[in-house]
Amino acid sequence: MSTQSIMAMFAAASAIIFLVFGYVGLSTRRSQDVDKGATGRLRQAFGLGLCVLLVATLVLTLPRMPYPAEAGTPDRIVHVTGMQYAFGLTDAPVTSVQAWEESGYPQVIEVAAGSNVEFRVTTLDVNHGFSLYAPDGKLLAQTQAMPGYVNRLRLRLDRPGSYTVLCLEYCGMGHHRMRGVVEVK
Numbered sequence: 001m002s003t004q005s006i007m008a009m010f011a012a013a014s015a016i017i018f019l020v021f022g023y024v025g026l027s028t029r030r031s032q033d034v035d036k037g038a039t040g041r042l043r044q045a046f047g048l049g050l051c052v053l054l055v056a057t058l059v060l061t062l063p064r065m066p067y068p069a070e071a072g073t074p075d076r077i078v079h080v081t082g083m084q085y086a087f088g089l090t091d092a093p094v095t096s097v098q099a100w101e102e103s104g105y106p107q108v109i110e111v112a113a114g115s116n117v118e119f120r121v122t123t124l125d126v127n128h129g130f131s132l133y134a135p136d137g138k139l140l141a142q143t144q145a146m147p148g149y150v151n152r153l154r155l156r157l158d159r160p161g162s163y164t165v166l167c168l169e170y171c172g173m174g175h176h177r178m179r180g181v182v183e184v185k
Helices: 003-027 036-064 097-103
Strands: 076-083 086-090 108-111 115-123 128-133 139-145 151-157 161-167 179-184
Touching (some): 076 097, 076 108, 086 097, 115 139, 128 151
Parallel strands (some): 076 115
Antiparallel strands (some): 076 086, 115 151, 128 139, 128 161, 161 179
């Protein structure tokens, strides 16, 4: 939707609001009896119109949701485990501190270009913010890493290059060191 059409809709809505307030202001200058039946019908018509507007907005915006349309299994699953102060990117889940220490928490993982990747993000200690940046430095997606819960984040990584993983939630003194890399080849 262009900026001009948004501005036109805003101007139209503002004009309607101004006219309604003006009408109400002028109509209350002299006292008169209120027809409760007409008022009830007007209220019902307004409520129905509002419901129609909300359903139309839902129908128009739902297809534009930013989630992948594929409902099937992803091409690749990457398990992301956060622990102060590193992200472990692995093919198998890391479920304990002992497994974390044994895995050596690899911070680089390779993914094929064009694949639909599901990141399963969790943490073993405190909340962390998992974010994935494109090779040009733009933020592609982010989710929370929470202890005892796995967040799933699906992305299609089309462009080859090094995608940087950073923590977006301050988690302590070494927060700035929480990095990882997804190499798309």
